[in-house]
Amino acid sequence: MIFGAPKLFGTDGVRGLAGSELTPELVGSLGLAFGTVLSETHPDPVVLLGRDTRVSGPELARQAVEGLAVAGVRVLDCGIITTPGLCLLTREQGGAGAVMISASHNAPQFNGIKLMDAAGDKLRDDVQARIEQLVYQQRDVSPAICPDITSLPDSYAQKTYLDVLFAHFHQPVSLDGMKVVLDCAWGAAWELGPAALRRAGADVIALHAEPRGEQINLDCGSLHPQTLASHVVAVNADLGVAFDGDADRAMFVDEQGQVRDGDFAKYVLAEDLHRQDLLDPPVVVGTVMSNPGLALALGRIGARLVRTPVGDRHVVAEMKRCGAALGGEQSGHIVLSELGIGDAIYTALRICEAIKRSGRTFADLCTPIAKVPQILHNIPVKPGYDWESSTALAEAVKMWTARLGESGYVLIRPSGTEPLLRITVAADDADLTDQAVTALASIIEKEARGHTDE
Structure with missing residues (x-):
């Protein structure tokens, strides 16, 4: 980091108003810097590229490709896909890293760039600092004569992602007879979310399930679950799930229309693992934002809550350190160890399984948590x-x-x-x-x- 230069990376990539703060030039420079770092450890690096549905996405993706190409990096374009989907495809395809163009839960006028390593994990602090240093040292990116880019067919990317997702289930439970309402937030999960739940056997009602980037997250999705709650009650559904723009987080609604955040999701999943003797060690990782009521509820099933700084990468790091099977944030980022990343679609499937396996309602499963104001x-x-x-x-x-x-x-x-x-x-x-x-x-x-x- 150059002294006096503003820090680029936040808790989840680089974000800003598309065009004025997150400019095409900045994205190109980030692509070049990321490609330069990857080329230092990979002789012929291939980077997977994805984006959500935002209107500014295609132009920013093009600039990222230009920067990567100048660094000699080949690009595999996965098109519109969720951030966790891109991470899992990076593992599956053997990529050196991944670039996701998304501002997650933010409004349509924002966009962002998330950079991941070969394992699909967020970059370490020292790697981010190295990339920032290169961005501030380099000049504007000169376009490559012919970027080496291959586009994956949408059907192949989606099928491969879902195959990888379903391969991680311990003991799959059919969701036949379960009615689930999904709020896809006009974002990246517009097609993948309903497809995943239907593949598991659920009866799915999908809201905001078209790729309308100009409306992404507006009065819908994980930050605005009120419309979802009304629909869940109106159609007598068993569960409601609200994704954000790139589906790395989700909020839930029980059958009574009550919104349930990531603390409730962690408890329900922890209890499900406990009943199967899979909560070993008996530890759940949360953040400093976790409600004290979660710790008390976990204590009653013999589990302990460990807190980290805010940010799912801190949660993942602590899970790896202590061997925890489950972790996450109150905001809806939930991480299960078999996947190792926060994937809202996978979390939704696992919550549905917990409901079916228990034979109880979601509201009843949430009852043990008495949240402190x-x-x-x-x-x-x-x-x-x-x-x-x-x-x-x-x-x-x-x-x-x-x-x-x-x-x-x-x-x-x-x-x-x-x-x-x-x-x-x-x-x-x-x-x-x-x-x-x-x-x-x-x-x-x-x-x-x-x-x-x-």
């Missing part, structure tokens, strides 16, 4: 506001942490994907939780305004 509050901030150096904020956090007691916590962190500062507060006392959020937000907003006015 928890508030997440987002504050827009401009670059340059140094919240970590704020004495007033530090003192307030210390004071409120003490007042919230042993069951509570305060977490302040910048978003890794948007220009936001996130405040999360949890405690047994809902009124106290609300008061803490209000007080902390007031300090940040006042200081941020003062910074802006200077």
Whole structure:
């Protein structure tokens, strides 16, 4: 990283407003830098390329190919595909790495570039730092005369991905007789999601299931499950699943129309593994955002919650370190060890299996979790506001942490994907939780305004 240069990578790749922040030139430079790094360890690297349905996707993908070609990298274009689908195809095809053009759960005007290694895993911090260094050192990418690119037929990519996915099931359970409503968010799972659930035997009702990139994630998908909840109740479905734009996360809705986040999903899957004697070691990996109620519920089945920093790559790293079979984030990124990555379609299949195997409803399976009141509050901030150096904020956090007691916590962190500062507060006392959020937000907003006015 060059001193004084802005950091490019967030918690999940490089993101920004397509065209103004995430420019074609930047994507081309990232492609060249990534290709240069891969060429240092692979004599003839092949990179798999994918994208979600965003309108800006094809042009940014073209620029990524140009950059990779300048570095001497061959490209296998998988077209519109989910991020986990691209990761699994990279393993299957023996690629040196993968490039996904997607801004995940963000609105249509945003886009991003996610870079993965040969195993389909997110790049290590040191590799990201090396790529940033190369981006800032190099000049604009000169187009290659003829990029070496091969396009995989859509049908082949989709079938191969689903075959790989279904090969990872321990004891497959037919979903025959189960009604599932899927919200595909006008995104990358528009076809793969319904195909996977139908292949498993479920009766599927698909919402927002066309490749309409100009509407991706708008009032639908994992951040907006309200429409899904209404449909689940209206059609008397057993489960609702809301994907985000690239289907690496999902939120769930039970048969009563209650939205269930990643904490509930982790518990239901943990209990299912426990019943099969597969939760060994008895550890589930979450993040600092996990609700205290999850830890208490896991404790009652003899399991322990281990927390990591926010970001699914931190979860995956800890799972590998301690040998855990299950991990994930409250936001809906769920990782099972046999897959090793967060795949929302696979998670949906496994949740459906758990419901069928238990003979109980999803709402009933979620009952053991009594969530502690928890508030997440987002504050827009401009670059340059140094919240970590704020004495007033530090003192307030210390004071409120003490007042919230042993069951509570305060977490302040910048978003890794948007220009936001996130405040999360949890405690047994809902009124106290609300008061803490209000007080902390007031300090940040006042200081941020003062910074802006200077």
